[in-house]
Amino acid sequence: MGSDSEGEKSVQKEREKKKMLALSPIAKPLAGKKLSKKTLKLVRRAAENKCIKRGVKEVVKSIRRGQKGVCVIAGNISPIDVIAHVPVLCEEAEIPYVYVLSKEDLATATAGVTKRPTCCVLVMTKPSKGELEQGVQEKLKSEFDQVASEITELTTSLF
Numbered sequence: 001m002g003s004d005s006e007g008e009k010s011v012q013k014e015r016e017k018k019k020m021l022a023l024s025p026i027a028k029p030l031a032g033k034k035l036s037k038k039t040l041k042l043v044r045r046a047a048e049n050k051c052i053k054r055g056v057k058e059v060v061k062s063i064r065r066g067q068k069g070v071c072v073i074a075g076n077i078s079p080i081d082v083i084a085h086v087p088v089l090c091e092e093a094e095i096p097y098v099y100v101l102s103k104e105d106l107a108t109a110t111a112g113v114t115k116r117p118t119c120c121v122l123v124m125t126k127p128s129k130g131e132l133e134q135g136v137q138e139k140l141k142s143e144f145d146q147v148a149s150e151i152t153e154l155t156t157s158l159f
Contacts, residue, residue, distance in 0.1 A: 022076040022078075022102075023075045023076055023101070024075055024076065024077060024078070024080050024099075025080075026080055026084065026087075027073075027075035027099040028099065029097075029098055029099065029151070029154045029155050030075060030098075030099045030100075030101075031098045031099065031100055031151075031154070035098070035147075035150050035151070035154065036100050036101065036105075038143075038146070038147055038150070039070075039072055039098060039100060039147055039151075040072075040100065040105060040106070040108075040109040041109075041143070042070070042123055042143050042144060042147050043072055043106065043109040043110060043121055043123055044109045044110070044111070045139075045140060045143060046123045046124070046140065046144075047109065047110045047111070049127060049132055049136060049140060050127045050128075050129075050130075051123065051124045051125065051126060051127045051132075051140065052110065052121055052122065052123055052124070053067075053069075053121065053122040053124070053128075054110055054118050054120070054121045054122075055118065055119065055120070056082060056083060056086065056119050056120055058122075059071065059086065059120050059121070059122045060085075060086065060089060062122050062124075063089045063090065063093050063095060063122070064089070066093070067122070067124060067128075068093075068095060068124070068125075069095060069122045069123050069124040069125065069144075070095070070096050070097070070098070070122070070123045070144065070147060070148050070151065071086065071090045071095055071096070071097035071098075071120060071121070071122050071123075072097070072098060072099075072100055072106065072120065072121045072122075072123065073086060073087070073097060073098070073099050073100070073119070073120040074099070074100060074101075074102060074103035074105075074106050074117070074118065074119055074120065075099040075100060075101055075102065076101065076102050076103060077103060077119050082119060083119050083120060086120055095122075096148050096151040096152050096155065097151070098151045098154065098155075103117035103118055103119060104117055106118045106119075106120075106121060109121075123144065125137075125140060125141050125144050
């Protein structure tokens with residue numbers, strides 16, 4: 001029984017190493033384990049409430065239209081050219097952005113929307129259509145603010 005859990009842990013460590021090897025060289029600021037977990041939880045909650053834009057095309061269109069939020073980008077995208085312009089757009093629009101380890105993790109976080117791997121996601125506090133209940137809106141906003149402040153701290157410590 002004890003050896004099974006150790007075997008599972010070693011398999012999980014191998015997966016983590018493979019993810020790190022496939023990481024893009026431009027993936028900075030990269031979220032740590034804790035921030036990554038919080039960010040993916042925020043993405044999941046936002047996807048349930050339809051406060052999300054996913055995919056490069058949708059995210060870029062939303063940023064250019066002036067919508068605000070937090071941009072979450074997958075770090076293992078190949079070729080890099082697909083997402084290389086997104087951080088620049090985010091900086092110009094003063095939108096905090098962060099990289100997570102894999103597009104598969106990002107896809108599982110948006111499970112309500114799709115299960116396909118996703119390059120990037122823009123998490124907004126309000127849905128593009130309709131309104132949210134007050135309690136749900138406040139909870140989403142507080143999580144959003146917490147993640148956004150941690151991303152800002154991470155970004156300022158890098159530069």
